[in-house]
Amino acid sequence: MAAKSNLTNMVLVLGLTCLLCSAVLGGAYALTKDPIDAAAAAKTEKAVAQVLPHFTSVEYNADAKYYKAMDADAVVGYAIESTVVGFGGNLTLMVGITPDGTVYNTSVLSHSETPGLGAKCATDQKFMDQWRGFDPSIKKLSVKKDGGDVDAITASTITSRAYTLAVENALNTFNALSHE
Amino acid sequence: MSKIKLITDGLVKNNPTFVLLLGMCPTLATTTSAINGLSMGLATLFVLVLSNMAISLIAPVVPDKVHIPVYIVVIATFVTLLQLLMQAYTPAVYETLGLFIPLIVVNCIVLGRAEAFANKHGVGESALDGIGVGLGFTVSLTVLGLVREVLGSGSAFGYNFIGGHDGMLAFVMAPGAFLCLGYLMVLFNKFVKKN
Numbered sequence: 001m002a003a004k005s006n007l008t009n010m011v012l013v014l015g016l017t018c019l020l021c022s023a024v025l026g027g028a029y030a031l032t033k034d035p036i037d038a039a040a041a042a043k044t045e046k047a048v049a050q051v052l053p054h055f056t057s058v059e060y061n062a063d064a065k066y067y068k069a070m071d072a073d074a075v076v077g078y079a080i081e082s083t084v085v086g087f088g089g090n091l092t093l094m095v096g097i098t099p100d101g102t103v104y105n106t107s108v109l110s111h112s113e114t115p116g117l118g119a120k121c122a123t124d125q126k127f128m129d130q131w132r133g134f135d136p137s138i139k140k141l142s143v144k145k146d147g148g149d150v151d152a153i154t155a156s157t158i159t160s161r162a163y164t165l166a167v168e169n170a171l172n173t174f175n176a177l178s179h180e
Numbered sequence: 181m182s183k184i185k186l187i188t189d190g191l192v193k194n195n196p197t198f199v200l201l202l203g204m205c206p207t208l209a210t211t212t213s214a215i216n217g218l219s220m221g222l223a224t225l226f227v228l229v230l231s232n233m234a235i236s237l238i239a240p241v242v243p244d245k246v247h248i249p250v251y252i253v254v255i256a257t258f259v260t261l262l263q264l265l266m267q268a269y270t271p272a273v274y275e276t277l278g279l280f281i282p283l284i285v286v287n288c289i290v291l292g293r294a295e296a297f298a299n300k301h302g303v304g305e306s307a308l309d310g311i312g313v314g315l316g317f318t319v320s321l322t323v324l325g326l327v328r329e330v331l332g333s334g335s336a337f338g339y340n341f342i343g344g345h346d347g348m349l350a351f352v353m354a355p356g357a358f359l360c361l362g363y364l365m366v367l368f369n370k371f372v373k374k375n
Contacts, residue, residue, distance in 0.1 A: 005245040013242055017250045021257040028261050035268035043271065110275070115212045116333060116352040 048079040051096025051105040066173060075099055078177065080170040081109065086162040088112040091121075093163065095170035101178075103134040106167060118159030127153050127160070131167065141168050183308055190312020196289045197320035197361075198368040203289040206280045207321060208357040214337045217325025219273050220280060221318025226262055227284050228317075229310035231255045232298040236306035239299035251294050256285045289317060320364075327360050328352060 003009050048058055048067050055069035055076045067079040077098040084091055089112035096104040108122035121127060130151055134141075142148030143160050152160035196202045203224070210220040234254050242250050263281050266274040274281065284290065293313055298306040329335055332351030334342030350356045 003241050003243045005243040009243045010246045014246050014250055014253075017238070017253050021253050024257055025260055025264075028264050032264040032268040036264070039268060039271040114353065116347070116349040 047094040047107050047109055048096075050107045051079050051094050052077045053098070053104060066177070077104055078174055080173050082166040082170040082173070084162045084166045084169065086111060086113050087118045087156070087158040088114055091159070091162050091166060093166045093170070095167055097170065097174045099178075101136065101171070101174065103131055103136070103167060103171070106131040106163075113156070113159050118153070118156040120153050120156065121159050121163050124153055127151065134167070136171055141171070186305060186308040187312035187315065190309060190314070190316040191319065192316075192372055194313060195316040195320060195368070196313055197317060197324070198365050198372075200289075200292070202292055203287045203317065206283060206287060207324065208354065208361065210277060210280050211321055211325040211328055211357060212352050213329040213333070213335075214322055214326040216276055217321035217323075218318065220277055221314070221321040223262060223266070223277065223281060224284055224287060224289065224317050225311070225314030227255065227258045228290055228293060228314040229307055230258045231290055232293055232306040232310035233303050234258070235294045235298040236301055236303050242299075247299070248291075251291060252285065255290050255294070259284045289313060324357075324360055324364060327364065328356055331360075332356060 003013070044067075045058070048069060049055075052069045053071075053076050055071050057070050058079075059068045059070070060066075061068065065081040069076050069079060077096055079094050079096050082093050082095055091111045091113065092109040093106055094109050095106050098104050106128070111119065111122060113119045113121060139149040140147070141150065142164055143150045143152040143157060145152060145157055146161070148164070150160065150164050190196075192199075194200060197204075197207055206220055206224070211217040231251075231254055235251055238250070238254070239247075259282060262284075263274075266277075266281065293309060297309045301309070326336060328351045329337075330347075332347045332349060332353075334340060334347040348356075351360065
């Protein structure tokens with residue numbers, strides 16, 4: 001059924017297969033590169049729009065991973081990407097902060113929390129809504145169990161703590177930015 | 181072998197999940213909801229049909245001693261192709277399935293069908309076998325996902341029917357996956373496979 005397994009045949013067939021496959025993949029990569037980039041950009045833009053009030057243009061700072069949103073000439077806020085270790089892996093948030101230092105809104109960019117428990121940090125309305133207009137100068141930024149003002153998700157204290165820490169890190173980034 | 185039998189064989193006699201017990205890792209991990217199970221099944225179906233066809237074409241010229249590496253390269257190519265296409269056109273689905281798309285490469289169903297069927301049959305038959313086994317995998321994963329979603333989150337295909345209450349969370353997690361799979365296997369073998 002198969003060709004003889006001598007050295008020439010084996011090298012030839014394996015080599016040709018690899019060559020052909022890499023050619024196909026190279027072509028596919030070139031064809032899908034633009035749509036993939038567009039999809040990624042659309043996703044980030046959506047995340048920024050979700051966490052900040054209306055803006056007309058966005059400036060990205062790749063070093064500190066934040067987006068500065070402007071409406072005409074006025075800065076409407078900063079959307080800061082913040083990654084912490086959650087219960088099941090990395091938890092990455094987009095935190096929108098207005099120039100006065102309050103959180104406008106937050107959204108989850110990616111997470112690997114337990115479905116049905118920690119994963120609720122991306123769907124639970126009550127948990128997510130408490131971040132709208134969260135003012136760190138009035139409220140204490142830690143979960144209630146630790147003596148703060150953040151309502152944790154039931155049975156997911158570790159995820160809630162991680163989420164809180166991510167917001168705190170974003171606020172620290174913002175403070176460092178505004179002192180520049 | 182009749183053409184219809186090739187497809188029904190994949191669904192019943194050679195059902196990859198409930199009879200052959202192949203590809204258990206993605207089966208248990210991705211079936212947290214019916215939609216996830218369905219998407220994983222369709223992704224595997226896509227790879228299975230194309231790799232079955234390609235392998236049935238190249239099998240006569242592949243020397244025996246290197247056939248596994250050659251098959252794996254072919255399968256990996258189709259998986260990467262699928263990955264790029266999903267990233268470009270269905271980014272939301274790609275995100276939920278994430279890691280499990282590249283893992284289709286090492287899914288024993290795909291290599292299993294290549295070894296057990298495609299390298300001994302023609303292109304047409306291999307394509308049908310791919311469709312059959314792929315559909316078998318898709319249906320099994322969707323059913324398993326649906327059962328786990330109904331019990332675990334109280335919803336079906338994303339439609340919630342128990343309001344704000346919590347489901348039985350264990351079924352969304354790994355232990356529930358094993359339990360559901362076990363009971364579904366029992367039911368499948370009792371009622372479907374017998375006839």
